[in-house]
Amino acid sequence: MVVAQCLVDIRLFGINSLKEKRRVTKSLTTRLRRNFGLSCAEIAAHDTWGRLVLGMAVVSNQGNHARELLERAVVWIEDNVDGQVLDYQIDIIS
Secondary structure, X not given: OEEEEEEEEEEEOOOOOHHHHHHHHHHHHHXXXXXXXXXXXXXXXXXXXXXXXXXXXXXXXXXXXXHHHHHHHHHHHHHHOOEEEXXXXXXXXX
C-alpha cells in the first residue's frame, strides 16, 4: 500500500473577500474529490484572499499510479481555476 500526498500553492485571481475564496475553495475541492477520488482540504493561508494552499492525498497499491493521478489533478487545477499554480510537491509514502 502506498500513500501519496501533494501540496499545491495557488494564486487566485479576482478574489476580493474570504467569502469568495471559500466559495472557490469548496467548489474546487468538491470537483477534485468527484473527478479524481482524492482527499483534499485547504491546509494553509486560510486568511489570505488571493492565495490557496491545498493538500491532496490518495491511497493506492502502486506508487506510479498515485503519482500520475496527483500530477493529472495539478494539471486539471491549472486548467480549471482562475489563478496560477505557483508550486506543488508530491511525496510518496510506502
